[in-house]
Amino acid sequence: MIVVTGVTRTFPAGDQRIRAVDDVSVSFAPGSMTAITGPSGSGKSTLLHIIGAIEKADAGSITVDGRELTRLRRRQLDAYRRTVGFVFQRYHLLPTLTALDNVLAPVLPYRVGFNKTARARELLDAVGLTGREAALPGQLSGGEQQRVALARALIGRPRLLLADEPSGNLDSRTGEQILDLLVGLRATYGLTMLIATHEHHVAARCDRLIRLRDGQIVDDVDLTEGEHPAATLDRITRLRL
Numbered sequence: 754m755i756v757v758t759g760v761t762r763t764f765p766a767g768d769q770r771i772r773a774v775d776d777v778s779v780s781f782a783p784g785s786m787t788a789i790t791g792p793s794g795s796g797k798s799t800l801l802h803i804i805g806a807i808e809k810a811d812a813g814s815i816t817v818d819g820r821e822l823t824r825l826r827r828r829q830l831d832a833y834r835r836t837v838g839f840v841f842q843r844y845h846l847l848p849t850l851t852a853l854d855n856v857l858a859p860v861l862p863y864r865v866g867f868n869k870t871a872r873a874r875e876l877l878d879a880v881g882l883t884g885r886e887a888a889l890p891g892q893l894s895g896g897e898q899q900r901v902a903l904a905r906a907l908i909g910r911p912r913l914l915l916a917d918e919p920s921g922n923l924d925s926r927t928g929e930q931i932l933d934l935l936v937g938l939r940a941t942y943g944l945t946m947l948i949a950t951h952e953h954h955v956a957a958r959c960d961r962l963i964r965l966r967d968g969q970i971v972d973d974v975d976l977t978e979g980e981h982p983a984a985t986l987d988r989i990t991r992l993r994l
Contacts, residue, residue: 755781755804755913755945760813762799762968773799775968776813783912786939786946788956791965797949800965801915804947805837806830817913835863838906838944842918844898846890846905852877853886856904865909876904879941880934896927903934907942914939916948920955932958 760777763770774796781787789797802808804815806822815822817833825833846855856873877886880900890898899919906914916935920928932955939946948955956962957976964972 754783754816754818756814756816757800757804758814758816760800760803760810760815762796762803762808762810772968774803774810777965777968777970778813779963779970779973781945781947783945784939784943785961786936786959787948787961787963788959789947789949789963789965790951790956791971792951795965796968797965798917799968801917801947801949804913805839805915806834807839835859835909836911836913838909838911838914840899840902840906840914840916840919842921844890844895844902844922846898846901848890851887851889852882852893852901855890855901856908859905860908867910869908872910873904873908876907877901879938880904894927895923896930899923899927899931900934903931903938907938910942912943912945914944914946916946918950919948920950920952928952929954 757777757779760774761772762774763772777796777800789800791797799808803810804817810823820833822830822833847858850858853870853873856876857869860869874886877883880903882897882900882904885893885897890901893901919935920931923931935946935948936958938944948959950956960975960977962972962974962976963970964974
């Protein structure tokens with residue numbers, strides 16, 4: 754369970770400060786899949802970064818499964834970040850490491866209760882990259898690199914996955930494949946997912962849509978009403994993400 758209460762995050766802009774996230778309060782149920790939408794600069798990425806403890810809020814609180822992040826010390830925050838999976842628009846793979854080693858990289862320095870290599874191979878299989886374990890990022894397509902990034906995000910067995918424009922650098926067909934993977938991985942691993950996106954078809958696959966403008970929530974829409982997928986997409990399109 755994620756509870757965001759009165760969160761504000763500002764950044765300097767000349768002599769002033771811009772409110773990237775402005776007094777946002779919202780909660781996310783376990784196992785839910787939520788689209789965070791809005792135009793560029795609306796605060797989508799900043800909100801994800803605060804929930805993932807990549808950035809610190811100036812005010813307000815974030816509580817995840819009863820732990821208030823704003824009260825955690827540095828080591829506790831580091832431990833929390835290891836329970837969160839991150840997927841970005843730019844894949845951020847290490848170019849000199851194989852696909853397998855890129856997936857392993859986040860857990861190599863730590864003791865874990867599972868076989869790291871076996872887990873990495875299992876995840877590469879799950880994202881459709883069986884037999885590509887030894888390939889370098891430069892030998893993989895954009896879609897394949899994003900699949901490696903997805904496997905890497907799940908290596909630590911997170912319960913929360915934060916995805917920032919995960920299909921933004923991909924063509925429409927490959928983007929749909931990545932979206933199918935996200936939906937399948939959510940079901941397989943019981944993940945809670947927050948996906949920052951400006952793409953209608955991505956939002957339409959989620960349970961809920963939250964739209965930001967100027968750092969504030971302007972729409973909070975339940976997408977689980979059982980309507981035809983085309984009707985859901987049409988409803989989202991009319992919101993003008």
